[in-house]
Amino acid sequence: MTVEDNEQIKNSLTENRWFRLAKDQCLNSLHQTRFGAVLILKNGKYFSACNVEKSHPLIRKHYDFFAVSLHAELNTLLRVNVVRHRHQIAGSTFYVYREDRNGWLKPAHPCSSCLSIMKDVGVRKCFYSTPAGYNVTYL
Numbered sequence: 001m002t003v004e005d006n007e008q009i010k011n012s013l014t015e016n017r018w019f020r021l022a023k024d025q026c027l028n029s030l031h032q033t034r035f036g037a038v039l040i041l042k043n044g045k046y047f048s049a050c051n052v053e054k055s056h057p058l059i060r061k062h063y064d065f066f067a068v069s070l071h072a073e074l075n076t077l078l079r080v081n082v083v084r085h086r087h088q089i090a091g092s093t094f095y096v097y098r099e100d101r102n103g104w105l106k107p108a109h110p111c112s113s114c115l116s117i118m119k120d121v122g123v124r125k126c127f128y129s130t131p132a133g134y135n136v137t138y139l
């Protein structure tokens with residue numbers, strides 16, 4: 001793939017408002033591997049975050065590996081009051097975007113721990129970037 005191909009794919013991907021927002025979050029990440037995520041609730045309200053290099057009690061509770069970083073998806077969910085918004089999270093949609101420090105679009109498929117937390121709170125779909133554009137997982 002050429003630099004031009006990559007730019008063209010990124011441009012068409014970010015014509016989508018949610019991928020654009022996820023990309024903005026990704027570019028905010030100070031982590032070596034940058035991820036950005038957006039969660040859109042059923043009422044249209046949305047929350048977004050990038051991955052950060054810090055731990056959180058939920059990481060130990062839910063992640064089956066020792067993680068020193070807070071994944072963008074969990075970081076996003078931590079911004080939502082999942083109890084108060086539970087009816088809005090049921091059936092909601094995630095967008096996850098990843099690009100490396102050289103600007104190459106990368107696969108952003110969520111890890112199994114993030115997917116299981118998403119599923120627990122009722123997220124229905126997760127769109128994520130791939131080098132060729134995007135893909136979607138149904139939970």
Ligand SMILES: [Zn+2]
Pocket residue numbers: 071073110111112113114115
């Ligand atoms: Zn994860």
